[in-house]
Amino acid sequence: MADQAAHQGAMQRNILLVIGFFFALLGFFNALPDLGPIRSPFGIIGAETLHPLVLAIGLVIATISISRFSSNPRDVAVTGFNFTLLVAGLYALYDYNVAMIELNEGLFFFDARHAWISVIGCIIILYFCWRLWGLPLAIVGAVTLLYFFFGENAPGILGHAGSDFIEDTPPELWYNTGDGVLGKILGILIGTIFPFIIMGAVLEGTGGGHSMIKLSFHAMRRFRGGPAHAAIMASSLFGTISGSAVSNVVGTGVITIPMIKKRGFSPAFAGGVEATASTGGQIMPPIMGAAALVMADFIELDYLLIITAAIIPAMAYYASLFTTVVFEARSLNVGETAESEMDPITGQDWINLILVVVPITTVVFCLIAGFSAAGSAMIALSILLVISFLNPEMRKRPLTVAEAFARGGTTFGRLLMAISTVGIIVAVLGATGLPLEFAKVISQSAGDNLLVALIFAALAALALGMGMPTLPAYLTIIIILGPALTSLGLTDLAAHFFVFYFGVASAITPPVAMAAFAAASISGGGAIGTAVAATRIGIVIFAIPFMFAFNPEMLLVAEGGAEFAMGPFLYMIVRLMLLIYMLASAASRFDKARMPAWEALARAAVGLALISPVIAISGAAIVASAALIFLHYTVLNRKEATA
Template identity: 55%
Template sequence: MNTSATDSTATDKNRRPGMRDILCLAIGLAIATLGLLNSMPAIPGLPRVGPFGYEFMHPVMLGLAACAAVARSGLAWNRPVRSPALRVLVAVLDAALVGALLYTLADYYQTMMQLKSGLFFFDPRHAWIALAGVGLLLAICYRVWGLALTLVAGTALLYFYTGQYWPGLFNMVPVDWVEGTAESLWYNSSNGVLGSLLGIVINTILPFILLGALLEGTGAGGSMIRISLHAFRYARGGPAHAAILSSGLFGSVSGSAVANVVGTGVITIPMIRQRGFSPAFSGGIEATASSGGQIMPPIMGAAALVMADFTGISYLTIIVAAAVPALLYYGSLFIAVIFEARRLGIEAEPEVSELDPALMPTRQDWINLIMVVVPLTVVVVSLLVGFSPAGSGIMALASLVPLSLVLNPAIRKAPWQLVLALGRGGNSFATLLIAVAIVGIVVAVLSSTGLPIKFAQLISASASGSLFMSLLLAMFAALVLGMGMPTLPAYLTIILIMGPAMLRLGLEPLVAHMFVFYFGVASAITPPIAVAAFAAASISKASPLKTSVEATRIGLVIFILPFAFAFYPELLLVAEAGGSDRIIDLLSILLRLVLTIVLITTALAGFDKRALSRLNSAIRLALAVAMLVTWPWLHWPAFALGLALIVSHYLTPVKKEALA
């Protein structure tokens, strides 16, 4: 599996730094510094450098990102090169490729400035430069992100030039070679590779990427893992519960499911196996917890920040809307571990390895928690007092740096660790920016062809006016489109194609975006290409496909929740969702959802207090589905039957239970 280059450093920590590492650090620091200067909020009494114009900022940041990606992974050679002559040749080839891309970016700046100054016409030279820039970025994307994202963008590009030959729904008028290529793909301030989507990521997301990198660099991430392991050491699930808590908290900040699996899973997954869980379950629970971090407030990874810009809804409102579904999802993971532990007969006794002094939290670990709580609090408070999301992220960074120097002696002795963390954060952002630039190709094609509108009409016709069937079709389309992609580009690709269809269903924009966002997250654990589950399988030594199937079983609630808040938007708590403002309606669906989660989890595990028969499991699943139907005459009797079934299961002795 080709995972993101953002995760490659997990295996390189003990390697002696080379020239390429130093170059990556320098580029990462340049990205971090320029990005922070650009996003710095206006604070009375302090000078403000940015924001810079998009004509300058977009090509410079994308150029730096490309340099970092090539320097980090090596574009021209996938294996270590031992021959000095070949090393020189590879370096020259990489430099030539990056140099060519930088030339196309420099031409973007010059052309956009000319466009602003007056009358301007594109010529074939601009079309060839645009096509060369897109091709070079696709090559870099393949090396950094693998085949899935590259294939999606490549297919979109192929369709852009051959759409007039496609049948039916996909048929379109031919594009003008010069205008279509130059303006749609490259020289455009709204769409295309260097358009507004790239600007959203540069202006909004960078501070939060750097915040996650600093939390890890200051030791706060490791402290969360040790404290979580200590807190659950006498629970049945033990390290499995710890993995859910630590991965959920840290995944919210890091925004990358795969990076979170690699970062926390190397500690938690072996310990989950030692507690007695199967390798596939061990990897699956880590994958589900790490993926779900992106739906957990208050940070929610990068996609929620983009959602705020797309919808025009405040980031703080999105945080509030995400709270209840996220808590229900993580509650379902804890319940899944409890019943799996019961099924396997695992007792609440820690393994010797779990009591290893090296894994026991020290006084410093508890102090380091302050470095987690304070920045997250600063983010929320800054949003409440009126700062932008980017400004709130920078305020959190500004609080974390002095806190780490005051509270952590290791940072005081080696303050350059903060610089190294910023460099790593800049490199992580670079790989994300490459992905978003590639999604810009898809944006350009969709904007030029009007395909999303046609797709919306097709879904409406196929579903025959049924909201449920329309949502079901949208779910399958979202999972397919998100296969193999990280969450942010998956969410962007899905919402661009499915967004008009969602709005045609009568959903509020916030509900439609949250629906798509959830399935963008879910695609990381959904077979056959489940990037988070595959990353976990590489640590647990289980079959990747079996791990993804297990992760889907454990995290099934993430597939149910979007339908729940689509039909019951009051779950999102905010007026923008368009739900009922009566507290009784919220309590009604919450009560039914909690029992639904218990019934589904026990049915899929085949175990509650004791083993369940297939008939009992089937009945539980049927009642769980019935409880979510909007008709009161059906969901309340189903609720009563479900509750009675559980009570009778616990009260009936084993030998007299009819269905067990």
């Protein structure tokens, strides 16, 4: 029985890999026109054909992924149900293609059949989203869909003007190249994100990640919290490409978490370190888990400007993680890592590092040279496919490279279910105008107080982002909250970065902290305990968005004709370093020694005051920070002298 199940599982994986391989090829060839003189052998496929084709393949991948091919009656029933929905979904996508071609050629009128196809198509998307990504995002999508049809009866600002089932449902939800399920968000994903997901999968599968972890351990061996520091370094580099905090935790955590625990850190802390480091990969340039690409398209800024703006916040976040680990290591009296505890570095590890450095460097240089993001990814991916054979394991088993390439296709197919659910949300919000009403409420509640508006927005972003992958979380949040923030004077860039950071932070925030839960499954530290530890370790990620909202020079990009000023920038850097020190030590309740509760609270309050752009407030906070540090060390020295 077990052998039969293993055989069926292997067959299922192989089918997915074959489909994923050809799907990745489609994504590869579709991006080739972005390289300039090179043209795809298929030509440029129009959106009315490409979008339903890609989503159809995504539905096939989703169906096979969640089905169990066994003789068990329950499995047979569920699998039959899944494939019935697949057939219905494929028909809905086919009808989209036919209708959109007719729309482009002349007059076209929707009828009740198109309305029902739209509803059924949306329900099928929500079902597969639920099965692949869990309930939170699917519930948000389902509630939003119900709101489209029945929201006119909702109280207060939630009520909308209503919609006609036949006239409004098809063009708003399904048959739409703008805000519909198969509209511009899907287009951005296909044209820009797909190549990076393929590249991340190939990078993960060709050995560079494991060698990078080993080298990180050796680089950090002189630090008292060596393995924890190494996890932070490795996860930041790997996470920027992987595109998923959870997959980053799983990919690197199986190596890093046991070593962190071995050094004397608690299981919850070990899992928390890996969760926060992996989550931070989403804010680490130059790839930023592909969200930077979507952001560039949304606010129509050059991609290089986006990753430039991300540099200081990302460095500050990872500096805070390193600082927290230092305090924790001091509190546990953890020593340096002995050489005997580490795997020896080989020459092949240094060669494998090329597999990580070269693709990232290629992307950056291609962007500087003027290539599009997709074109840059294709060049980097092409180079990576060739140099992957520098790893002898790839030469022994070349199929490993093809399998990694195929996993990029299957990963993208599953992601499509989440993004299509976001497409439903976008379509409904655009049709009902709810984001603008929400923006008015925040503006009225906050008045002219940007701080109050940002706090409301932060809490809403954390709530909306729980349980969602980073990219759909960011998209959902910015669509709802973006207008409220920009109406109070925030630039588009600062507003997008603000909600993006809190969307990322939701992966470590209880009660639904997906990255922390994944780390807990490896560390054995308990899900909630690990989430609490991750929140404490990554506490600075909740302060950084407020810092650049009130101090836009932190983003290094001058918008709206403003000029970059070195003086305010340097003053901000001093405050930022103190903020990291104050908050990290307060969260650890340890500096050179254990600190009482009043001192931890004082440091937290002073750290938050450093955010203020008002010199009188931030200047006083600097003085207070210095005084608290001086007091701590003075008292400690006296105790040591009298001991």
